[in-house]
Amino acid sequence: MKITQGTFSFLPDLTDTEIRAQVDYALAQGWAIGVEYTDDPHPRNFYWEMWGNPMFDLRDAAGAMTEVWACRKAHPQTYIRVNAFDATQGFETTRLSFMVNRPAVEPGFLLKRHEVGGRQIQYTIESYAAQAPEGQRYK
Amino acid sequence: MNETPPAPASTGAASRTGAPGAPSAAAPSVAPADSVDLQALLADSNVAEVLDELDAELIGLKPVKARIRDIAALLLVERARRQVGLAGGSPSLHMSFTGNPGTGKTTVAMRMAQILHRLGYVRKGHLVAVTRDDLVGQYIGHTAPKTKEVLKKAMGGVLFIDEAYYLYRPENERDYGQEAIEILLQVMENQRDDLVVILAGYADRMETFFRSNPGLSSRIAHHLDFPDYRPEELEGIAARMLETMQYRLSPSAVAALHEYIPLRMKLPHFANARSIRNALDRARLRQANRLFAQKGRQLDRDALMTIEGEDLRASRVFD
Numbered sequence: 001m002k003i004t005q006g007t008f009s010f011l012p013d014l015t016d017t018e019i020r021a022q023v024d025y026a027l028a029q030g031w032a033i034g035v036e037y038t039d040d041p042h043p044r045n046f047y048w049e050m051w052g053n054p055m056f057d058l059r060d061a062a063g064a065m066t067e068v069w070a071c072r073k074a075h076p077q078t079y080i081r082v083n084a085f086d087a088t089q090g091f092e093t094t095r096l097s098f099m100v101n102r103p104a105v106e107p108g109f110l111l112k113r114h115e116v117g118g119r120q121i122q123y124t125i126e127s128y129a130a131q132a133p134e135g136q137r138y139k
Numbered sequence: 140m141n142e143t144p145p146a147p148a149s150t151g152a153a154s155r156t157g158a159p160g161a162p163s164a165a166a167p168s169v170a171p172a173d174s175v176d177l178q179a180l181l182a183d184s185n186v187a188e189v190l191d192e193l194d195a196e197l198i199g200l201k202p203v204k205a206r207i208r209d210i211a212a213l214l215l216v217e218r219a220r221r222q223v224g225l226a227g228g229s230p231s232l233h234m235s236f237t238g239n240p241g242t243g244k245t246t247v248a249m250r251m252a253q254i255l256h257r258l259g260y261v262r263k264g265h266l267v268a269v270t271r272d273d274l275v276g277q278y279i280g281h282t283a284p285k286t287k288e289v290l291k292k293a294m295g296g297v298l299f300i301d302e303a304y305y306l307y308r309p310e311n312e313r314d315y316g317q318e319a320i321e322i323l324l325q326v327m328e329n330q331r332d333d334l335v336v337i338l339a340g341y342a343d344r345m346e347t348f349f350r351s352n353p354g355l356s357s358r359i360a361h362h363l364d365f366p367d368y369r370p371e372e373l374e375g376i377a378a379r380m381l382e383t384m385q386y387r388l389s390p391s392a393v394a395a396l397h398e399y400i401p402l403r404m405k406l407p408h409f410a411n412a413r414s415i416r417n418a419l420d421r422a423r424l425r426q427a428n429r430l431f432a433q434k435g436r437q438l439d440r441d442a443l444m445t446i447e448g449e450d451l452r453a454s455r456v457f458d
């Protein structure tokens with residue numbers, strides 16, 4: 001199951017040239033670039049691991065691409081995303097966030113039906129990958 | 140998405156041809172032209188403007204200017220070659236600037252960033268000026284991230300390392316400077332398209348530095364030597380500085396400056412244009428004092444602008 005998230009989630013995976021162009025756009029807006037990765041694909045998992053510090057004061061996408069490549073090399077079988085943070089007063093938040101890497105095989109989610117009082121059912125999803133401990137998923 | 144990172148050299152080359160700084164450079168996918176008008180290319184790049192500005196605004200420095208013209212010509216021809224479909228591989232443009240203090244190394248580096256940007260060699264054309272402190276960390280494991288951070292900021296532009304010889308301290312074998320040099324070398328070699336490194340410093344110490352780091356020396360194609368200014372060039376520089384500060388010298392001050400410069404040049408710690416700037420700053424101070432002492436007088440524009448001979452002659456140099 002191909003998991004999508006963030007900006008461009010409706011598009012096919014971005015190529016490196018496209019990633020570079022997006023990062024260049026973000027830098028032109030004055031946003032800071034951060035690279036993050038995770039091996040927990042749950043959609044409510046917001047807090048991914050940071051790959052180094054967010055990069056302020058970059059002028060060219062080459063610097064951010066170096067980090068994307070380094071992160072892919074160190075964690076090839078994880079989800080990696082690029083965040084662009086806008087520090088302008090009133091925003092002070094992520095303005096752009098898109099995925100740049102995914103594991104080769106994505107097993108998807110188990111839908112759990114939990115029967116509660118009466119015959120009412122509560123639904124929950126659990127990722128098959130996350131059944132293994134952290135760091136041992138997507139081998 | 141899962142493509143492996145392409146070899147940096149090829150990515151850089153691909154992205155550079157479409158660089159915003161290269162206005163009408165033909166895309167390589169277009170069928171190669173049969174012939175190229177070098178003059179039209181030159182006009183397109185606006186580089187002639189920058190070179191003329193360089194000539195007009197910087198006094199002296201003949202060998203440096205000649206070398207910059209050579210580099211500009213090389214890059215233009217390289218662009219022309221690409222248009223007719225000749226792949227030459229991008230030339231290495233890392234440089235070293237050697238010369239005494241105040242000979243204009245930083246100023247020229249700034250211009251160099253502009254020129255390289257107009258020629259489409261660097262994508263953004265900004266200058267990041269650093270010294271040892273910005274590259275070398277204070278404890279184990281501190282240096283690599285620090286150096287990499289600076290390199291990332293400089294990508295797309297020019298990294299200017301002032302007093303580069305401080306990076307290498309042979310007397311301390313555990314010095315972290317060596318680590319910074321190694322990271323630098325790696326990026327200089329592999330990401331040639333992403334940034335240009337300029338090492339600057341005093342000639343004799345740079346020579347020792349290059350001798351003990353042959354790897355660095357061999358990766359630097361252009362060694363530019365900045366000559367000291369002659370007294371008349373320094374006078375010209377003083378005139379240029381006063382113009383930008385909106386001051387002017389009275390005839391007696393011109394004579395005083397003419398005497399001042401050779402005297403100052405004989406003293407220790409003479410730093411060419413920087414010494415001249417300091418001398419002018421002190422003269423402004425004395426002018427302000429002089430004007431303040433003349434209580435009750437209405438000062439006109441002329442009085443506020445003029446530096447008199449006495450303002451310069453009060454200098455220690457004349458003792």
